[in-house]
Structure formats: C-alpha cells, structure tokens
Amino acid sequence: MRTWQTPLSLDRADPAPLAVQIARALTARIRAGALRPGAPLPSSRALARTLGVHRNTVLAAYGELAAEGWIASDPARATLVSRDLPPPAPGAAGAPGPAARAGFDLPPAPSDATWETLPPGTLELLGGTPDPRLVPVAALGSAYRRALRRREHLAYGDAAGHPRLRAALARMLGEARGLAVPPEAILVTRGAQMALALAGRALLSPGDGVAVEALGYRPAWESLRLAGLRTVPVPVDARGLQVERLEALAAAGAIRAVYLTPHHQYPTTVTLAPARRLALLELARRARLLVLEDDYDAEFHYEGRPVPPLASADGAGVVVYVGTLSKVLAPGLRIGWLAGPRDAIARLTAHRRFLDRQGDLAVEAAVAELFEEGEAQRHAWRTRRVYAGRREALAAGLRAHLAGALSFRTPAGGMAFWCRVAPGLDPEAWAARALRAGVAVQPGRLFAHDRRPRPFLRLGFGRLDERELAEAVRRLAAALPRGAQRAGASGA
C-alpha cells in the first residue's frame, strides 16, 4: 500500500461531494500512471479511516469507479485498478492543459492569416469600416429583447434565415437597388464573408478557376482559395474590371466564375462601365459562368443615383448577388445575404446547414423589426448624410495638406478614397511612418493580387468624425519624409 503514503487530497471547501473528490483523485492517479493496472487499492474501511470520512463515502466512490471500469475486484474480493487499462502514455502524466504543439501534422496555413491589432489611440483611416458610434443600439437592444420573447428564436430554425428578415431584405433590395427578388431567393448569411465562403464551396468545384479583380478584396480571394479554387487576376482600370479580358479565359476553360465589386470597385472606388456590364452578362450567359457580384457598399452613394446591380439585369440566371448590413448597420451583427437563381440558393442553403446550421434567429428577427419599423431606413439616410460630410472633410483636408503628395478623385460612393501617391514617395514607408505617428492607412500593395507595391494609399473615412479626420490628415502629413513634403507642395 505504499501508493497511499501520499494522502489523497480532500478539500472540505470544495463544493463537490467527498465521494466525487475521492473518485476524481483516484482516476487522476490512474491516468498519471501513479496507479498502474492491477495495483491494489486499500479496503474501503482502511481508506475511510485514513481520510477521516464515513465508509459509505468511500463505498460510493468505489462503486462509481467500478461501474465506469476504472477499478475491479479480484477473486479474493480485494479492490484493484482494472487490468483492462493499458499503461499510460509517456508524457501523459500531469499535463497542466493542452499542449502547445499538436501531436498530429497540420496542413498548410491560409496564406493571409495576419490581422493586425493597432496600438491604442491610433486613428483608423482604414477602408470600408463604418463607425460603430452611429449604430442605433437602443432600438436594436429593445428589438432583440422582444425577439427573445418568442422562444422559437432560441431553437433550431430555418437555415436560410428568419423569414421576416428575408422579406425585409427583399423589400429593401427592390426599393434601394432595383433588384426584384422574392424572399425565397435569399439566403441570410453571417456577413458577406460567409456568403463568399459558401458560394466557393457550394457553387463551384475544387480546381475551378475564378477571375478576380487584380486590385481587389483579399479576404474574398482567400475564402475562394480555401475552397480549393484558383483565383485568376484580371486588370482593373478607370472603368472597372477589364471584362474584355475574360473572353479568352472563358474560352480556354481557365475560369468558371468571376468575382467582382462592380458598384464602387474595391479598392479603387470606380464604377463598372455600362458597356462592360452588359458584355459581362452576355459572356456569362454564353459561357455559363457564375458571376459573383459583391455589392458591399450599395447603401452609400453620394452623387446622383446609385448604379443598379448586375443582378437586376440578369435574365439568364448567371448572377449570384452578395450583400451585407455590415456597412449600413454594423459589422458585428454579421448579417449578409446571397440572392440568385432558386436552385443555386437551395444548394447554398444545403451547404450552410453543415457549416454552422443556421444564423442567430433572434438577432435576425430584431434586425427585421428595425426594417419593418423604418428604423433601418432612417438610419441609412442619417448615416449617409454623416458619411457624405466626412467624405467632404477628408477631401478638403487632403487638398489643403497633402495636395502635392496625393492625388485623387473624390469617390461617388463608399467610405474610402483611392489616392495616387506622388512619384518618389514610397507608400509603404509612408504608411509605416504614419502608423508610428498614430494613423493607420493601407498602401496599395495590400490589395494587389501579385502582392507587388502600387503607388496608392486607400484612406477610409467611415470610422472617424470630422475632427478626428482633420487630426488623421495632420498626422499623415507629419509622417511624410521632409523632402517629399516640400516636393509635394511644389508639385501640386
């Protein structure tokens, strides 16, 4: 009985019953190899005496351990550690938690898995992110509470999304985007990111090629790649994606799909030209290409009428439309959607069930209520005014302080400027200096499919108010190398 010289530790303050503590301590020893298969255990009477507990307490612990197969009785009715147990693995003893390293081989990592954390106090002049300070949280919180009263929102439900939200989105798409789509042709997703991940998996097959904008949205490409697809870059110019380049790719079987952001191209902010829009739809119809249309900032267009999405002119069932509420409400709500041909939406929904089963129905119902009561629409109007003001403020600030260093066209929509950096200025060195000066900006290389430098900075104005924007521009100017700043001032 030498094993018992180290007493079992029982803790009277531990809320677990003493029998449970005894059983737990014994299995810990067995697992750690301190008690080997076949090792004798003290009699219940002896152990009870040692521990100062009632014998029934030990009998309860032994009974449970026997039922679970940890311990057994030998023919002489002595109690011993079950001989069925294999010896413990070396190194298994006393592990204080999960290992730092996996004991199996990990496949290659996603190629773009770094998402930086910014130092506190950094002003985020970053593309496309809205201001969470503008979200109508009181209305949202109340709507969520009301949604919880219907307890079916906490159960398993429709994987395609809450029917009320699908109906609200269908109405919104008709009114705001000229897209006539019935609720049944909409799948609510967890943001545009899940929409893209699903489309890559459910509508295409591993090995398929997808044409993408050579300057574009890297997280979308990475989702497509993780689905086993190949991304094929196609140049972008002042009229958007060079659609004419797709013909040969399609004819050669190099692509089965096109992913693009035609409304305000990401990151350049240009709108796809009408001739290209029609040419793309016609090519897709003939070549049976999937057109994955990402209409991510549809709600923010400041000049004239927003251009209708490709999906609104698709009679051939080639467009699958991706939208999100991340910009108009909040990214943290994780509400996006896919709209398109019914059979494609059904296929996407089938895949979604095996990805995360369904969305958060209570949040979906709460957001539907914001739409039904007009709160979401009013919020979109209010914030459009706010963002229009911020756009003007940033344009004015850049003109006043960085005219020689940056040139730009004020974008017709969206939440960011795509600025050309003057010759001789290294956008990446500038961005690095700017970060040290307390302002985060994105150099062109981040958006390039070939990861090569581009003489551009993308400056987002969504998250900062006008005072903060002025300060951000000041810091950006202060981060300019001195010579460059002078050169800029004269070259404007």
Next chain:
Amino acid sequence: MRTWQTPLSLDRADPAPLAVQIARALTARIRAGALRPGAPLPSSRALARTLGVHRNTVLAAYGELAAEGWIASDPARATLVSRDLPPPAPGAAGAPGPAARAGFDLPPAPSDATWETLPPGTLELLGGTPDPRLVPVAALGSAYRRALRRREHLAYGDAAGHPRLRAALARMLGEARGLAVPPEAILVTRGAQMALALAGRALLSPGDGVAVEALGYRPAWESLRLAGLRTVPVPVDARGLQVERLEALAAAGAIRAVYLTPHHQYPTTVTLAPARRLALLELARRARLLVLEDDYDAEFHYEGRPVPPLASADGAGVVVYVGTLSKVLAPGLRIGWLAGPRDAIARLTAHRRFLDRQGDLAVEAAVAELFEEGEAQRHAWRTRRVYAGRREALAAGLRAHLAGALSFRTPAGGMAFWCRVAPGLDPEAWAARALRAGVAVQPGRLFAHDRRPRPFLRLGFGRLDERELAEAVRRLAAALPRGAQRAGASGA
C-alpha cells in the same frame, strides 16, 4: 422618335426624384433592348414637354446617364444611346426576378440535405434537442442590451471569440469537466457544427480518412465530407467505439483522425470504456492521429460523476475538444467551441476568419455575463433536475405502455433513450405511423453510416414536459400495429 410613343411612366407618388425616375426608366429600356445602341433620344426640351416636367429635370437625368456611359452626344449634339453598349442578351428583357434555374452548372449536392419540417402539433420525441421554454430569456435579453452599450461589440473584433466568454468557458471546463484549459487555447465557434466544419478544413487535408462511429452523428460526417475527407465507419458496442479496430486502419494509412462522442455516445448513449479511452490516446500519440472529441451533452449526466473528457488526459496534443452551449442554454444562440493544442487553435482561428470573420460579439459578451454572474450555472443545475425528471417520466411511460415493443437501458446522461425494437416490428414503418399519429421519433437507420435499417428507435425527452411525454408515449403506442402491440404486451 417612335420609341417615345410609349410614354415613360413617371409616378408623382414615388418618393424618388423625377430625374431619378426618368434615368431609371431609360436604363430599363436600354437593358431590355427597347432602346438599342445608337438609338436617338428626344431633346431635353422635347422630353420635358412630353413628360410635363421642367427641362432641368431632364437635363439632370441626361447628365447622370452620360456620366455613367449609358448615353452620349453625337457630333451634331444630338443625344443617343451609347454605341459602346453591346446588344442585350436574348431573354434578358423584363426578367421579373432571379431565374429559377442557374445559368451555370451546379456541382453535386451534399448527400444529406433534407431537414424535415414537422406538421404543427407534432410532439417531438427527438434526440438531443433541449426545451427552449427553459431558457432564461429575461436575463439574456438584459445582458445583451448591456453588451450593446459597449459599441466595440458591433465592430470587427477578435475572431477567436469574445475574451470574456473564452475566460468563462475556460473556468467552466475546469470546474465541470476537469479540463484545465487556458482561454487562449479556446476558439468560440457558431455551435458544434461550425467547430466540426472548421476542424475538417483547417486540421486535415482533402482526401484524408477520418474514422467515425458506425452509428453516429450524420451532420458531423457530412461536414467532414464537404471538407473533402473520407469517413471510415468503425463499429460501436456497449463500451462505445471499438477502438481496437483503429490500429490496423492507422497502420494502413487509411485514417488521419478519429471523430467520436465518448461521453454519452450519439446515438446509443453508452460511455466509452476506460480501457478504450487510454488505448485511443496511446494509439493517437503513436500514430499522430487527430482525435476530434465531441463532448456535446457534457452538462447532462444524472447518475454519479460525469466521466472526464479524453482531452483532460491528453499529454500528447492529439485531442481537439468540441463543446457547445446548445444543450445547456439554447441551440439558437449558436455558441460552441474548440479547445486543444495552441498551434491547432491558431490554425483554426486563421481559417475561421475566412469563413465568417468572427462570431456575434454582443451575444458572446451577453452569454459571458450569464456565466460570470452564475446565472448559466444555476440554469444548468435547474435544467438538469428538470431533464432528470423527464428521463424518469419517459422511462416509466415506456415501461408501462411499450414494455413488449421496446427494450432499453435508462441512459446515465444526455436527453435521449436508445431503444431496441422487438423482433418482428419494423422501426421505420412504426416511425411513419407515429408521425401520422402526431409524434416524431427517429428510427435507427437515420444514424447508420451504411444507411441500413437498425432495430432501434431514438427517443428524445428534452423538448417535452412530463404531461407531453405521457401523451407522446400514448401516441407512439397507438401507432403500433395491433398484432405487434398484443405480442409486446405478452412478451414484456
């Protein structure tokens, strides 16, 4: 100008400005092919007269259309539809919404995409689903409102989950499951389903084999298959998965991982025997297998002490642990998690960013608050008592009314009984009759990897209170074929 004989329709009640309506109507006609490239348009003066609007309104519309490239001026300064536009595709005209059929080729569908909708009034004697009527919705709603006050919960945030929730889960796992895991080794997912989908994609490679329980959880298999993996069935007996069968599979390179439910095996409810637990860990260590441990109903164990998870004895970094709050709180919250070796969790988090970016931080923070204030724990205790009562009620009901038709061992935990159907009774015919009688039960075939019939029914007691359970048993008995019922009564 014959094109203009059909007047453009302007609607004074439409809130859109008249210039927008004009522009919209013209692009609709261009898209529909009613106005071809090069077709002349009326002068602004003429159109203004026809429509009864101010000429400036038409000029605004034309200006915008010209800026977008839809229309152009010829050398004689007449306005015409841009010659750059290709002719519209046949069939593109006047499509009232997305097509029913995709104009591209869909890849094969998931093989198990049917999720039935039950007729209203059906009593759900279904496995594993908890009762949403028990969820503490008032506490949850209040916590959510408080979480929204911190607006960073509505922005982009930590893809691994809210730090407060990760800390709360780490404490819970230590206290309730004996699993010492730091918050950094936990990734919060959207339910166990996303945890499995992620593990299949981030920790394994397409073509890899995964051993699964031959009677098991089909949605998990389907997630693994959609990740390109092969599922290899291994028999289950009264001691759980037959671990000894894995050795040869691993040696032959047929498997790189094992997915299993060792606590209360799904669907048979048996607990994996201690000898097999240790043998599995040792084999995994030697063969570098990933052990994907699904501890899905850990919270509900009614007899004695719950068996600790495999992960708590893993010193080799081979176990990745999957848990969920679907049973203890609510499936609709979609909160699950993965815990395991740090490098594996980092890899999973990197993949998750491209799947749906992050969870719903406000919901995660609200649930964390329920844990911090002890509400979640109190709720778990309360509901454990409720479910224990329901388990007794179902056992008593089955003994009283179906003793000859069904035999079972009352499960030590979980929310379902695995009942053997008496010889001569067809479980599927019975289940079909039962559904018509207003009670839904699951026949064994639904859980079989080979999809062949098994003489079992799985009866879940989670969603029904004791009165409803009595009625469900009555309906199930009423659905027995008469001869079988008599045979049952005498054979008990």
